[in-house]
Amino acid sequence: MKMYIEKAGSLTTVQDEGRFGYMEYGVGESGAMDRYSYRLANKLVGNENGEAALEFTFIGADVVFNSDAIIAYMGAEMNAEIDGVSIKRGKPYEIYEGQKLTFGFAINGLRAYLAVAGGIEVPVVMDSRSTNLKCQMGGYMGRKIETGDALTIGGFDYSKKDALLKNKVEAPTYSDSICVRVIKGPQDDYFTDEGLNTFFNTTYKVSPESDRMGIRLSGETIESKNGMDIVSDGITFGSIQVTSSGQPIILMADHQTTGGYAKIATVVSEDLQYLAQARPGNEVSFKCVSLQDMQKGLIHRLFGKK
Amino acid sequence: MEMRFLPAGDEALIVEFGMEIDDEINRKVQRLADFIRSQNISGIRELLPTFRSLMIFYNSNVISYKKLIGKIKHFKNDKEEGVAEKKKILCVPCCYGSDYGPDLKEMSSRLGMSTEEIIKLHSQSDYKIYMLGFQPGFTYLGGLDKRIHMPRLDTPRTSIPAGSVGIGGNQTGVYPVASPGGWWLIGNTPIEFYNPQREKPVLCNAGEYIRFIQISISDYESIQKDVKDNKYNPEYVYE
Structure with missing residues (x-):
């Protein structure tokens, strides 16, 4: 089965859980920016976790299938329609051969995920189907999706259709002003008390130059003790580095693997999804949590203890 | 030998051996990476050795920060005796x-x-x-x-x-x-x-x-x- 791209949208890429195991070779993880929404979209159409989906940024795509398909979308609200009839997030739909599925501008949130039952079949490169734009590798020919592309959809057991169509999850509402939890470090000791105070007690604005590599923030300058330069060390999804201008950058899915700026804090993994949906001009503030509390909390949620 | 343990969020840990670019510091990073690989610690996702520290990505559902550090503390930075390290x-x-x-x-x-x-x-x-x-x-x-x-x-x-x-x-x-x-x-x-x-x-x-x-x-x-x-x-x- 094929999915034809009639209009590509502003930045549409094939993404999955990410590419792991190659960080030591200079290859970053990539993958869906908002893993939570990506996973739910996959789940709604009955895909196993890890199947590739489309990530839309700000403006979604228009697509047509050459055969009947089951689709679902999650993440940002993009006014999706099938042949002009509005469809909702968080719910699978059957789309018939030749029908047109369209997405508009993101009106709430920034990134939406379109999952198709059977998953998007692109070659697995270094254990992942994710597009790494900087390395021009993975995904659909190592690049963003363009108008005229035809994506192959994997096989799907149509007898499961009726059960699948009953799936439903709540669609999120994203706020223009978010507070994300962070764990201090690894280089919080590079900053003065004043600098840490600024970081934790003021609000930053998402800059329009933000992308899949990083969310650039602008706001009050964060003071360091002796500059921000360190001998480069490792970076993770959610590392917050402060550049020599004193402004923070939150490193996201397409982050470099190593970097030479001090990192004041790291966003906890559960909160990355909100940053992935933050739009230019939105407000971000930071709340310090302890690592031990986070990990205890996680275990409690997993095993249902209070 | 001093190892500094620095959290990098809830899914990564940095073990730092020094602040400079130095052959001996970097060798410790490599040795720790080899040690961890040899231990097959469940929950470790991947290792990223850099100039002066080792970044360890882990799954906190499987192993907590505290337990992970406990395992790493078993690392003895001794060269294997009698075995010259070959380049x-x-x-x-x-x-x-x-x-x-x-x-x-x-x-x-x-x-x-x-x-x-x-x-x-x-x-x-x-x-x-x-x-x-x-x-x-x-x-x-x-x-x-x-x-x-x-x-x-x-x-x-x-x-x-x-x-x-x-x-x-x-x-x-x-x-x-x-x-x-x-x-x-x-x-x-x-x-x-x-x-x-x-x-x-x-x-x-x-x-x-x-x-x-x-x-x-x-x-x-x-x-x-x-x-x-x-x-x-x-x-x-x-x-």
């Missing part, structure tokens, strides 16, 4: 000068040193791979002779071909993919430091060494052909 050296054929190294002549006049001398100095050291980063397969190398350090180009090039061998500041290295860059280009290697289609996409590992071997243009072309035909096997020496 694994990758021989990198390099065609210096001409179109392959367009900046070699200018560098020679700036340094007041013949191109032959520059080539001799560049190819006589074994360079340690401190870490990989910046691009897939880009090696940060230590050990460039002081006499051929060069400040970066005033105007970086917008595109440098893959395989270019350059010098920038106190560093030398190979561009694994075509990219912009501000280094002085002195040569080019026909071997691929990075090829996503290959079984091992990235040729080098941190902790290994690189030795540049001067080759002629005709050698370059024949190796390049072998690389294209998947017939080239990288050459290593152990010393």
Whole structure:
């Protein structure tokens, strides 16, 4: 089965859980920016976790299938329609051969995920189907999706259709002003008390130059003790580095693997999804949590203890 | 030996051995990475060795920060007694000068040193791979002779071909993919430091060494052909 791209949208890429195991070779993880929404979209159409989906940024795509398909979308609200009839997030739909599925501008949130039952079949490169734009590798020919592309959809057991169509999850509402939890470090000791105070007690604005590599923030300058330069060390999804201008950058899915700026804090993994949906001009503030509390909390949620 | 444990969020930990670029510090990073790999600790997702620290990515559902540190504390930084550590050296054929190294002549006049001398100095050291980063397969190398350090180009090039061998500041290295860059280009290697289609996409590992071997243009072309035909096997020496 094929999915034809009639209009590509502003930045549409094939993404999955990410590419792991190659960080030591200079290859970053990539993958869906908002893993939570990506996973739910996959789940709604009955895909196993890890199947590739489309990530839309700000403006979604228009697509047509050459055969009947089951689709679902999650993440940002993009006014999706099938042949002009509005469809909702968080719910699978059957789309018939030749029908047109369209997405508009993101009106709430920034990134939406379109999952198709059977998953998007692109070659697995270094254990992942994710597009790494900087390395021009993975995904659909190592690049963003363009108008005229035809994506192959994997096989799907149509007898499961009726059960699948009953799936439903709540669609999120994203706020223009978010507070994300962070764990201090690894280089919080590079900053003065004043600098840490600024970081934790003021609000930053998402800059329009933000992308899949990083969310650039602008706001009050964060003071360091002796500059921000360190001998480069490792970076993770959610590392917050402060550049020599004193402004923070939150490193996201397409982050470099190593970097030479001090990192004041790291966003906890559960909160990355909100940053992935933050739009230019939105407000971000930071709340310090302890690592031990986070990990205890996680275990409690997993095993249902209070 | 001091190990500093620094959390990098709830899914990564940095174990830091020092603040400088230093051979011994980096060796500790490599040894800890080897130790952890040998322990098969469940919950560890991947390791990222850098100049002076090891980043450990882990699944906090499987192993907590506290437990992970407990395991790492078993690491004794003792060299195995009686076993001399052998260097694994990758021989990198390099065609210096001409179109392959367009900046070699200018560098020679700036340094007041013949191109032959520059080539001799560049190819006589074994360079340690401190870490990989910046691009897939880009090696940060230590050990460039002081006499051929060069400040970066005033105007970086917008595109440098893959395989270019350059010098920038106190560093030398190979561009694994075509990219912009501000280094002085002195040569080019026909071997691929990075090829996503290959079984091992990235040729080098941190902790290994690189030795540049001067080759002629005709050698370059024949190796390049072998690389294209998947017939080239990288050459290593152990010393």
